[in-house]
Structures are given as structure tokens and as C-alpha cells.
Amino acid sequence: MKVAKFGGSSVASGAKIAQVINILNNDNKRQVVVVSAPGKRSKSDTKVTDLLIKYANLTLRKQNCEKIQAQIYARYAEIGKYFDLSMQGLNEIKALINDLPTHTFPNRDYLMAAFKAHGEFLNAKLLTMIMKKQGFKVRLLTPRQAGLVVTGSPNDASVNPETYVNLRNLELDPTEKIIFPGFYGISPSGNIATFSRGGSDITGAILARGFTAELYENFTDVDAIFSANPAIVSHPQPISKMTYREMRELSYAGFSVFHDEALIPAIQAQIPVNVKNTQHPERPGTMIVPETNFKAQHTITGIAGGKNFAALYLHKYLLNKGAGFTLKILQILDQHKVAYEHMPSGIDDITIIFKKEDLNAELIDQICNEIQVSLNPDQMQWIDDYAITMVVGEGMRDKLSLCASILYPLGQKNISIQMINQGASQISIMIGTRRGDAEEVIRTIYQTFFN
Ligand SMILES: Nc1ncnc2c1ncn2[C@@H]1O[C@H](COP(=O)(O)OP(=O)(O)O)[C@@H](O)[C@H]1O
Ligand SMILES: N[C@@H](CC(=O)OP(=O)(O)O)C(=O)O
Incomplete structure (x- = not known):
């Protein structure tokens, strides 16, 4: 069984999601699917997570939210319409967005976390509706239903070890795909708390460990992890294979393609990670593997x-x-x-x-x-x-x-x-x-x- 995580750039539009569905269709082992909130469709676009942060701040300041609510809904509606989804499904998403300010939260930080988490929750819900409509056997599984428990600060939480016991107790049906929203978990008191930004990578790794996956595939918008940030060095060399330890150091220091905390669950369960391009899934991408028997190809990775x-x-x-x-x-x-x-x-x-x-x-x-x-x-x-x-x-x-x-x-x-x-x-x-x-x-x- 494999866990496949699709980053915001891979789920930013209807056309991108169609490609995600292709990828899932091509390999039955891709059984657990983690999605981020819709990301940028172009360089000048805004990620849904950033729109939700704006929405949370307007709510906290008791300002008018109609414009931002419409902007957020438009992102999901655009995807839904690409797949001819029923208005009933889209209205459900609209209501969930518009009702957010009516919920009660223990404090401002929890409010912010819950608003942000809805980016991935609504996208997972939408993808489930789309795939069901296309005849796939799929099920939305939320962090609350799965028992993904987190502790720490509401907007920079860490996974609680009991999560792994909860995940192990879940029965997965090999003929059914699970769609799981990334980026957040549930605190012991039952409130939503998110990981730090980019944290859907962490969710994928937690599920890979919890379900003892053979591989954690992390789909993004580049062919591989490169030996330097492509925004700084033009056409840097791709890294075909690297160790967990190398990736930890590089992601901590700035390789934003993979969250530095996301490797920890993968390391704990020794699950290899494959970073791949959603637009070119046939390309090998980068394998991140344990240190044992690793033969370095170059002095510097x-x-x-x-x-x-x-x-x-x-x-x-x-x-x-x-x-x-x-x-x-x-x-x-x-x-x-x-x-x-x-x-x-x-x-x-x-x-x-x-x-x-x-x-x-x-x-x-x-x-x-x-x-x-x-x-x-x-x-x-x-x-x-x-x-x-x-x-x-x-x-x-x-x-x-x-x-x-x-x-x-x-x-x-x-x-x-x-x-x-x-x-x-x-x-x-x-x-x-x-x-x-x-x-x-x-x-x-x-x-x-x-x-
Ligand atoms: N060394 C690197 N190799 C590949 N991509 C990198 C590297 N350093 C930074 N990046 C950037 O990371 C981006 C992918 O990460 P991110 O935007 O978080 O993707 P996703 O939306 O899939 O989560 C790439 O588009 C690239 O600009
Ligand atoms: N949507 C969240 C979590 C995440 O992991 O996103 P992405 O896969 O786009 O990096 C964020 O923007 O921080």
C-alpha cells in the first residue's frame, strides 16, 4: 500500500485534479490520498490557505467578510464546475465556508487554525464528491474520524503518539481509496490545530507510518528535488537518491519542496519517500531512503x-x-x-x-x-x-x-x-x-x- 500526497500546486485547478485522478487510477496501491488546499494557479495567484488567513483576520476584527467568502468559494466552484458537479455539492461547500464565523473557538489562535484547516478539508470533500461521481470507490476520512491527535500550539502543532495506535486500529478496504485532508489534526480537547505552513507533507508521513505503507509518494510541481533551489540556480541537477539525513538538513535550511518535520514519521517507520512531479508521474523523481548501505554518488548532494x-x-x-x-x-x-x-x-x-x-x-x-x-x-x-x-x-x-x-x-x-x-x-x-x-x-x- 502507498500513501500519495498532492501539494497545493497539484490540486489548484480542475485540470490539475484530473491529472491527480489519472495518477490514482494508474496504481491500485495508491490507496491513501492526502490533499492540500488549492495552491497558486499562476505566480501572481493567492493560495486558498492565505485567503483563509485573511478571512480569519476579518472575522476577528468583526469586519465584512462577503468578498473574501466569495473569493474562497470561487476557487472550489471553479474546480467543481470543471467536473460538472451538482449545485447541491457546491452549495454544501459554500455553506461550510460562510458558516465558519458562527462556530465557537476557545481563543483567536484556535479560530485561525480552524479557518486554515478548512482549505484542505473542503478540498478533500470536493475530491471525494468528484471521484464518487466518476464511479470510484472512495471515502473521505477526516483527522477527527481517524484519531489524528495533535498537541502543542494551535498553529504549529505536533503529532501525538496515540495517533499511530488509532490509525493501526482502522480497517482499510483494499478496493477503496481514502481521501484525507492534510495540514491539521485534532487537539485532546477536540479542537482543530494545524501543523506549521506546508504541513500537509507531515500528514502524509504520519499516515504512511500509521498504515505501514511501503512507499510515501509526495507529488509536487517539479520533476525532482534539485541540488539547489531552481529559483536561485538555473537548471540545477536533479538528485535521484538521497538519505533521510541529507533531506532533513536541506529542508530545514531552505529546500521548501518538502517540510523538514515531515521526514520524522517516515524515518521512524523506515518508509522511503518518493518526491515526484504530478505533471510527469512517469519520471523517477527523487527517492529519499535510509542511510544503511547508501553509496554517495557525489561529494556534495x-x-x-x-x-x-x-x-x-x-x-x-x-x-x-x-x-x-x-x-x-x-x-x-x-x-x-x-x-x-x-x-x-x-x-x-x-x-x-x-x-x-x-x-x-x-x-x-x-x-x-x-x-x-x-x-x-x-x-x-x-x-x-x-x-x-x-x-x-x-x-x-x-x-x-x-x-x-x-x-x-x-x-x-x-x-x-x-x-x-x-x-x-x-x-x-x-x-x-x-x-x-x-x-x-x-x-x-x-x-x-x-x-
Ligand atoms: N532544491 C529544490 N528542489 C526542488 N524544488 C525546490 C527546491 N528548493 C525550493 N523548491 C521549490 O519548491 C517548490 C515545491 O514546493 P511547494 O510549493 O511546497 O509544493 P506543493 O505545492 O506541491 O506542496 C518548487 O516549485 C520549487 O520552487
Ligand atoms: N495549505 C497549507 C498546507 C500545505 O502543505 O500546503 P502545500 O502542499 O501547498 O505546501 C499551506 O499552504 O501551508
């Missing part, structure tokens, strides 16, 4: 970059001798519930790297003030535009001159390196630069190793 970081640089002589320096920093961060991403350090220096989305100006000032009072560093600098480039490859182990090969061409281009970190993971090197240099860093490293 991929180069990823994330620009939305900030860093706090601290310098204090004999920092390495003073007990508790790092502990005090962590305590201050913990008091403000701020997580750090990386903390490379030297004998007298330490850099703490944060995701910008976790901070605001007031919080930055509070943290810096407390560090100044508590640790009295000789130098403290807040670097607001920080980018991280990650060079990743199983083939990088024990390659002694690799750092020099990466850094020399960057030096030739006068790119200033703020930080380099190698070692914690033997298969990656992390490079910190100013945001303005980030894309040139990726292009330069790509040219060095792939051209």
Missing part, C-alpha cells in the same frame, strides 16, 4: 539557504574558562520562551542564531539587556540580517580539503563569511553570511562543485 535569521554575537575573553556562561544565556532565552537555532562558539566568542519569525524588537532589547547585565560581555552585537547556507552530502565525510574548496571561491568574490560550522553533523557545513550575499554564496558553491 545539495546546497540550501535560509535568509530569515538573526544572530547575537558575544565576545568575552576566557569565555571558555568561565563556568555557566552558556547556561546563563540559555536561561535568559528560556525565560522569554525563545528557541535558538544554532550556537557555534570559539574560545572567546559565541554566536547565537535565531529564526527572525520568533522575535520582535521589544524581545530583542529585553534579551540583550539581560545578557549585558548578567554576563557583561566585552563585545555584544545584534546582527539583524543573517543568512545561513548549508552544504550537505553523505560524500562529505572525511574530505579534508573540502572547506578550503568551498571558501576559496567565496573569498575571490569578496564575500564576507560571518561564521562557518563543520563537525556537529559530519555530512554538512554551515556558512553564515549577510543576507545580501546569500544567493551568490549558493551560486558560487554550486558552480564549484557541479559545473
